[in-house]
Every structure is written in C-alpha cells, then in structure tokens.
Amino acid sequence: MPLLEVKNLSKSYANVDALIKMDISVNVGEIVALIGKNGAGKTTLLNCIAGNIYPTGGNILYKGETLLQKESKLNEFGILIEPTFIPYMNAADNLSILLKAAGVKSVKKNVEDILKLVGLENKKKEKTKAFSFGMCQRLGLAQALLNEPQFLILDEPFVGLDPTGKAILKNIILQKAREEKVGILFSSHDLEDVEEICDRVVLIENGRKKYDGVMDYDKKYILKCDKNIDEDTKRILLNCNIKGKEVIVDHAKELGIIFKKLDEVGINVIDLEIKQRSLYDFFKQEGGE
Numbered sequence: 399m400p401l402l403e404v405k406n407l408s409k410s411y412a413n414v415d416a417l418i419k420m421d422i423s424v425n426v427g428e429i430v431a432l433i434g435k436n437g438a439g440k441t442t443l444l445n446c447i448a449g450n451i452y453p454t455g456g457n458i459l460y461k462g463e464t465l466l467q468k469e470s471k472l473n474e475f476g477i478l479i480e481p482t483f484i485p486y487m488n489a490a491d492n493l494s495i496l497l498k499a500a501g502v503k504s505v506k507k508n509v510e511d512i513l514k515l516v517g518l519e520n521k522k523k524e525k526t527k528a529f530s531f532g533m534c535q536r537l538g539l540a541q542a543l544l545n546e547p548q549f550l551i552l553d554e555p556f557v558g559l560d561p562t563g564k565a566i567l568k569n570i571i572l573q574k575a576r577e578e579k580v581g582i583l584f585s586s587h588d589l590e591d592v593e594e595i596c597d598r599v600v601l602i603e604n605g606r607k608k609y610d611g612v613m614d615y616d617k618k619y620i621l622k623c624d625k626n627i628d629e630d631t632k633r634i635l636l637n638c639n640i641k642g643k644e645v646i647v648d649h650a651k652e653l654g655i656i657f658k659k660l661d662e663v664g665i666n667v668i669d670l671e672i673k674q675r676s677l678y679d680f681f682k683q684e685g686g687e
C-alpha cells in the first residue's frame with residue numbers, strides 16, 4: 399500500500415481548473431519530484447495534500463485512510479510551502495512557537511539539533527526579520543523536520559539556497575528517505591537537482607499528469623566489444639542496434655542474454671557505458687519548455 403495516494407483530485411479556482419483528475423502516489427521511503435511549467439498546478443497539489451486548501455473533487459489517502467477526514471494525520475507530515483515566521487522573534491523561538499500553534503503536541507527533536515542540521519546554528523538568536531530568503535528556506539526546512547515526519551511535502555525547496563544549502567538539503571532528503579523511510583514529495587524547477595536525488599518524476603501540464611515514471615526512462619546500455627559485430631552475429635542479436643564494435647541495448651534485463659550470445663560467438667565485452675537523456679532534455683521534448 400502506498401504511503402500517500404491522490405485519487406482523481408481536482409481543484410478549480412474561480413476561472414481556472416488548476417488540477418484535473420490527478421492521480422499520484424508516494425511509497426514509504428520514496429522520493430518523488432513534481433516538475434512542470436509555471437502555473438502547471440504543482441503548488442496547488444501540494445497545498446491540497448498539506449490541508450491548506452480544499453480540493454473540488456477526488457480523494458487523498460494517507461496510509462490507506464482518507465486524509466480529508468483525518469486531519470490529525472497531518473501531524474505526521476513535515477511541510478515546507480512558502481514558510482513565514484514571526485519577524486520579531488529569533489529563529490529558535492519561531493520554531494517552538496510555530497509548532498505549538500500548529501497543534502503539534504510533542505516536539506520530539508531538539509530545536510538546536512535541527513537548526514544545526516540545516517546550517518543555522520549560528521543564527522538561532524537572530525530575529526527572523528533580518529533573515530535572507532535563503533535563510534528563511536533553511537528555517538522552513540528545519541520547521542518541516544522538527545517533529546520527525548513520516549511524510550515530507552516540500553514546495554520548491556531549492557529556491558534561494560546557496561550551493562552549501564543545496565548540498566545540505568539533498569543530503570537530508572536522501573538520508574530521510576533511505577535511512578528513516580520517510581516518503582518525500584517535492585516540486586522543483588531545478589532539474590539537475592531533481593535528477594540527482596529523486597526516484598520518480600511526475601510531470602504536470604495544465605493541471606493534468608503528463609508523465610509519471612522512474613528515473614531510468616530512456617536508458618541505453620552500450621556494450622563495447624573487442625571486435626566488429628559481423629552479419630551472422632547481427633542476425634542473432636535481432637532486437638539490438640549495432641554500430642561497429644558497439645551493441646546498444648534498451649533494457650537492463652536483456653543484458654545477461656546478450657552477454658551470453660556474444661560469448662557464444664567468441665566476442666568479448668570490454669566496457670559498458672550507460673547513456674540517459676537528461677531530465678532537462680526530457681522536459682523540453684515532453685513540451686515542458
């Protein structure tokens with residue numbers, strides 16, 4: 399059972415159908431990225447899941463139960479969507495107060511530990527009105543992590559972060575998913591960062607899901623052989639594209655049989671190269687830009 403399931407979800411504002419019959423899921427320990435042009439519907443989807451806005455139709459299930467009727471489940475979520483803070487309070491006090499205001503009963507992690515994790519340990523006594531946008535993003539991440547969430551919702555978390563901040567964020571996302579089995583759904587326009595960390599990507603266009611797939615789309619496996627592939631061997635390797643000494647294979651699961659066939663005709667594979675279209679190229683070709 400997926401950790402989170404969005405089923406047939408729609409959201410219309412006055413004149414705009416921002417989400418149209420959206421289905422997506424996030425598994426335990428899975429990192430899923432939402433990508434799509436400005437205005438595609440990413441933030442609307444995240445806000446519906448976070449309980450900030452009500453969908454017009456459809457359903458959201460968390461651990462198999464309808465989320466709309468079980469708002470207490472939101473305590474298991476960590477949410478980073480346009481974070482705002484009380485400007486005349488310092489960073490540490492903001493975290494404590496905001497958690498109480500959100501109705502979180504037990505603050506499991508120490509505020510100082512979390513501030514250290516996001517690289518704000520030297521800023522804990524500073525009033526947030528003096529915080530830059532990037533510092534607010536870091537503090538927003540700290541806020542999202544404070545109650546040891548089982549599910550993380552992050553809206554454009556890379557925006558405004560410097561390279562160190564981005565590296566910290568990527569490490570946190572990977573560690574939360576891989577070691578603590580947190581499910582993570584985030585939106586981003588930073589396709590290189592997305593490509594680096596996510597397990598699955600969902601492309602949204604005009605409120606509809608256009609693509610939903612694992613990150614090994616369009617992978618090609620290039621077997622570099624020690625001699626040219628002759629006509630007889632080409633006939634044996636019917637489904638492969640062959641160029642000189644190279645055999646190009648579309649699916650990893652076919653590699654074993656191809657290795658065996660090559661071995662049978664006395665051809666050795668001396669190197670294996672894996673090529674993949676970049677997420678940016680994919681996005682462009684799918685009409686994302």
Ligand SMILES: Nc1ncnc2c1ncn2[C@@H]1O[C@H](COP(=O)(O)OP(=O)(O)OP(=O)(O)O)[C@@H](O)[C@H]1O
Pocket residue numbers: 411412414415416434435436437438439440441442443
């Ligand atoms: N409060 C609102 N009132 C009316 N229309 C809205 C509102 N919020 C969003 N929209 C519209 O809904 C559509 C989806 O917007 P949304 O913010 O979800 O897109 P997005 O994919 O997050 O975009 P971006 O990448 O620019 O953040 C857009 O057409 C937007 O103009």
